[in-house]
Amino acid sequence: MPKDLRSFIEQLANATPDQIQMITAEVEPKFGITAIAGKLAKQGRFPALLFTNVKGSSLPLVINLTASYERLALALGTDVSEVVRVYGQRQAKPLPPRLVTEAPVQEVILKGEKAKLSTLPIPTHNELDSGPYVTGGVLICKDPDTGQYNAGIYRHEVQGEQQLGVYFQGSHHGGYIYRRYCEMNRPMEVAIAIGHYPTFILGAVSKLPGSGGEFEEAGALLGEPLELVKAKTVDLMVPARAEIVIEGIMPPNETHFEGPFGEWPGYYVGEGEKPFVQVKTITMRRNAIYYDVFPANREHLVLGSLARMGSIYR
Numbered sequence: 001m002p003k004d005l006r007s008f009i010e011q012l013a014n015a016t017p018d019q020i021q022m023i024t025a026e027v028e029p030k031f032g033i034t035a036i037a038g039k040l041a042k043q044g045r046f047p048a049l050l051f052t053n054v055k056g057s058s059l060p061l062v063i064n065l066t067a068s069y070e071r072l073a074l075a076l077g078t079d080v081s082e083v084v085r086v087y088g089q090r091q092a093k094p095l096p097p098r099l100v101t102e103a104p105v106q107e108v109i110l111k112g113e114k115a116k117l118s119t120l121p122i123p124t125h126n127e128l129d130s131g132p133y134v135t136g137g138v139l140i141c142k143d144p145d146t147g148q149y150n151a152g153i154y155r156h157e158v159q160g161e162q163q164l165g166v167y168f169q170g171s172h173h174g175g176y177i178y179r180r181y182c183e184m185n186r187p188m189e190v191a192i193a194i195g196h197y198p199t200f201i202l203g204a205v206s207k208l209p210g211s212g213g214e215f216e217e218a219g220a221l222l223g224e225p226l227e228l229v230k231a232k233t234v235d236l237m238v239p240a241r242a243e244i245v246i247e248g249i250m251p252p253n254e255t256h257f258e259g260p261f262g263e264w265p266g267y268y269v270g271e272g273e274k275p276f277v278q279v280k281t282i283t284m285r286r287n288a289i290y291y292d293v294f295p296a297n298r299e300h301l302v303l304g305s306l307a308r309m310g311s312i313y314r
Contacts, residue, residue: 003197003222004104004241005289008075009062012048015074020048020065028055029132030124037064037294046298050289054121061121061290066198067299072306075198076221087221087310091206095219095226103229103240105193110282111233116161117279120194120244121290126262130271132158133261136293137192137246138204139166140236143177143212144184149237150177151204151214155295156192157258162279164192165258166250167270173212178250178275187249189234190277195243195291197222205304207311233281243288247281262296264304 012020027033037049048065066072073083076090110119122132134156141150152174157165168175181188203218203226215237219226227240234247259271293299 002224002227002241003199005062005195005197005243005291008197009048009050009065009289012065012071012074016070018047019068019071020050022050022052024052026053026055027051029057029121031127033061033063033123033292034125034294038297041297051121057119057121057290059119059121059288059290061123061292063123063292063294064299065291066201066303067294067297069302069306072198072202072302075202077223083306084309087202087306088312090220090223091217091310093220094213094216095222095224097215097219097228097237098225099237100227100229100240103227104285105238105240105242105245106229106232106283107286108284108288109232110284111280115279115282117158117164117246117282118161119282122158123292125295126268128268129261130157130259133295134158134164134192134194135295136201136291137194138196138201138239139174140191140193140238141174141177141188142236144180144186144188148212149215150174150212151218153201153204153293155261155263156277157261159256159258159276163256164246164248164277164279165256166275166277167258167261168275181250182252185252187251189236189249190247191231191234191236191238192246192277193239193242193244194246195289196239196241200226200239201303202307205307207307231281232283243291244282244284246277246279247283248277248279250275250277264296264300266296
């Protein structure tokens with residue numbers, strides 16, 4: 001069976017049941033989810049938390065899933081003492097993706113006016129954040145000159161039922177590609193994949209030369225080809241076993257005020273005019289699980305640091 005978010009949650013529950021906790025009581029998406037995770041963090045505890053009753057949404061949410069090196073080592077089939085070496089060695093052997101025609105992530109399709117972001121249990125994380133943010137989504141786009149795919153994690157502010165902000169820093173490859181579309185005065189088609197096996201997330205944050213190769217990197221880290229399927233309303237291939245995919249376009253040379261947002265250094269970083277995504281379609285699995293990264297906290301740091309250490313080893 002190919003790996004995905006559900007298989008990892010089951011794997012974690014079987015291997016170390018004390019490292020995942022289920023919360024069945026109703027919880028507010030605004031501060032409620034991160035209040036619980038934050039209280040545990042102050043106690044030096046960072047279990048994965050699966051919330052089954054997020055107010056305003058029928059979907060469960062998992063946070064802190066990737067907040068420990070032990071859990072990332074489990075995803076890589078090793079232990080903490082070997083995790084950097086294993087990561088670096090796998091990273092050096094990219095594995096091409098496998099194309100499929102049917103996918104779990106397209107079991108439910110919401111198009112047009114039905115594609116509402118309020119369907120998803122998107123949290124507001126920190127006190128001064130400007131609003132709810134998608135923090136665990138992998139934005140997929142395609143270089144207009146080469147056709148090469150790029151995938152990366154960026155912060156996405158919810159700016160309406162069908163609009164998401166995109167915060168590109170100057171060095172982000174996705175930002176380079178978007179600026180090229182702006183030069184051509186063409187909209188950039190994007191897909192934001194939410195929820196997959198942790199090594200897919202690691203592939204998206206890996207430090208690779210050039211502006212692509214993340215799908216092949218994800219396959220190397222997964223230990224099997226990443227399954228891709230054609231998106232429904234944009235000309236992109238997307239992870240077939242993701243939980244949720246948001247499809248849309250980024251209009252060229254248009255911006256919307258975005259921020260502030262609590263970032264990985266523990267400070268509120270960046271606010272101003274930023275590009276945005278106009279949402280066209282949301283596809284998802286039946287009973288999809290929303291994956292969230294706890295920003296400005298341990299999970300944010302652990303995810304990024306393993307990718308950097310692995311790249312140095314390589």
